[in-house]
Amino acid sequence: MAERKGKVTVVGAGFYGSTTAQRLAEYDIFDTVVLTDIVEGKPEGLALDMNQSRPIEGFETKVVGQTTTPDGGGYQAIAGSDIVVITAGLPRKPGMSRMDLIETNAKIVRGVAENVAQHAPDAVVIVVSNPLDEMTALTQLASGFPKNRVIGQAGMLDTARFTYFVAETLAVPVGSVRTLTLGSHGDTMVPVPSRCTVDGRPLTELLPADTIDELVTRTRNGGAEVVALLKTGSAYYAPSAAAARMAKAVAEDSGAVLPVCAWVDGEYGISGVYLGVEAEIGRQGVRRVVEADLTDTEKAGLLEAAEAVRAKQADVQHL
Ligand SMILES: NC(=O)c1ccc[n+]([C@@H]2O[C@H](COP(=O)([O-])OP(=O)(O)OC[C@H]3O[C@@H](n4cnc5c(N)ncnc54)[C@H](O)[C@@H]3O)[C@@H](O)[C@H]2O)c1
Numbered sequence: 123m124a125e126r127k128g129k130v131t132v133v134g135a136g137f138y139g140s141t142t143a144q145r146l147a148e149y150d151i152f153d154t155v156v157l158t159d160i161v162e163g164k165p166e167g168l169a170l171d172m173n174q175s176r177p178i179e180g181f182e183t184k185v186v187g188q189t190t191t192p193d194g195g196g197y198q199a200i201a202g203s204d205i206v207v208i209t210a211g212l213p214r215k216p217g218m219s220r221m222d223l224i225e226t227n228a229k230i231v232r233g234v235a236e237n238v239a240q241h242a243p244d245a246v247v248i249v250v251s252n253p254l255d256e257m258t259a260l261t262q263l264a265s266g267f268p269k270n271r272v273i274g275q276a277g278m279l280d281t282a283r284f285t286y287f288v289a290e291t292l293a294v295p296v297g298s299v300r301t302l303t304l305g306s307h308g309d310t311m312v313p314v315p316s317r318c319t320v321d322g323r324p325l326t327e328l329l330p331a332d333t334i335d336e337l338v339t340r341t342r343n344g345g346a347e348v349v350a351l352l353k354t355g356s357a358y359y360a361p362s363a364a365a366a367r368m369a370k371a372v373a374e375d376s377g378a379v380l381p382v383c384a385w386v387d388g389e390y391g392i393s394g395v396y397l398g399v400e401a402e403i404g405r406q407g408v409r410r411v412v413e414a415d416l417t418d419t420e421k422a423g424l425l426e427a428a429e430a431v432r433a434k435q436a437d438v439q440h441l
Contacts, residue, residue: 126153126183130369131203131242133234134210135159135187137355138250140168141362142207142369143185147172149370150181156199158190159210165189192230194237203242205369208261210234211251213356214349220253220308221434228441231257235264246372246407249274249383250365254307258383259396259435269385271407276307277381277398278364279357283344284313287337292328294320301325302381302414303341304398305427311398312423313338317414368403375405384408390416390424395432397424 128151132143135157143157157165157172169187176182188199200206211227214220231251238247247267249258258274265272280303289296298321305312315334318325325334340347348357371378384401386392389411402409416424 126151128152128204128373129154129156129202130205130207130373131156131158131200131245132207132209133158133190133200133238134208134251135161135165135168136209136213137358138213138361138365139207139209141358142209142250142365143168144172144175145362145366146369147176147183147185148179148181149366150183151370151373152183154184154186156186156188156203158188158196158199160190160192162189190237192233194240197237197241200238200242203245205248205372206238206242206245207248207250207365207369208234208238208257209250209365211257214252214345216350216353218349220345223252224256224434224438225441227251227253227257228260228438231260232264232441235261239265239267245271246405247272248365248368248372250361252307253434255383255396255398255431256434256438260438260441262385262396263439269387270409272385273368273401273403273407274307274383274396275361275365275368276383277303277400278367279361280307280311280313280341280344280398281381282360282364284318284337284341287340288318288320288325288329291333291337292320302400304381304400304414304420305424306398306431307383308430309342310423310427310430311342312420312427313341314414314416314420316417316420371403372405372407376403377409378403379412382408384411386411386428389413390421390428392425392428395428395435397428397431
């Protein structure tokens with residue numbers, strides 16, 4: 123077992139935040155996981171519960187719970203964090219789009235980002251609050267952090283959903299399937315069938331075009347499908363797996379190329395916007411955006427997504 127080191131904070135101890143904290147602690151690579159929330163006692167209670175699972179699961183990472191206030195009370199607990207995952211904010215209810223959350227969550231995320239900047243000024247920030255692309259842009263603005271140190275989580279989740287649907291349709295192990303989604307975490311998500319393979323064989327040779335289209339549509343609506351079944355709250359097992367893996371890639375300075383929401387500055391001919399792309403992830407966040415070979419249709423979809431989120435990211439500055 124490698125040495126445990128570093129501190130990672132998860133802001134927001136709801137379903138997404140608490141499962142992310144649990145996954146991060148169970149990796150057993152961090153010295154400390156801090157979990158915070160504005161609901162008094164909730165993060166402390168969850169942390170106590172997680173620490174009591176340590177003898178059973180066999181991990182030594184300490185979990186610290188800390189109630190915070192919107193004006194920064196309690197934020198001393200996050201000092202020295204290498205990574206901060208922001209999950210604070212409302213989730214969707216059935217029938218809502220992610221964009222319906224923008225005003226409420228912008229206020230929450232702006233305040234959190236300011237407090238994080240003050241108390242953990244060297245952290246890499248991973249944003250998950252929705253609407254994702256806009257909240258990532260807002261976090262960068264409100265924190266003043268370099269753009270490479272603010273990343274959003276969406277592509278890993280959307281890609282995992284696409285992979286699962288393909289594996290289920292073909293009755294093959296999920297591990298044999300590679301898929302990719304780019305663009306926004308919303309209506310202009312861009313699944314990339316040309317980059318999808320099963321045991322190295324192109325997906326387009328294994329499934330008819332209309333079946334791939336159906337899987338693409340199901341992927342695009344993947345979050346809403348879970349919300350409709352749950353009726354209260356949104357997905358968190360797959361989302362927390364995605365955010366935790368991103369944090370692990372940062373902590374280990376791994377150089378893994380992951381689909382994330384990153385600042386795009388010239389790649390694909392697109393500039394000045396946070397967008398879902400593949401990026402190499404390391405200790406400083408995004409090392410570089412990696413351009414995939416796309417078909418003309420996929421590239422057009424990515425350009426459309428960029429313009430859609432650019433407009434919304436401009437609006438969010440005023441919220
Ligand atoms: N990016 C993605 O792929 C993805 C996937 C699923 C959910 N989400 C989003 O993640 C967010 C959290 O989802 P959830 O299921 O955990 O919701 P939840 O309601 O279970 O938890 C949200 C938590 O945030 C806390 N909170 C609110 N304001 C806060 C503040 N100022 N500081 C600290 N904590 C604060 C709340 O008290 C609550 O405990 C939502 O916005 C949801 O839409 C994103």
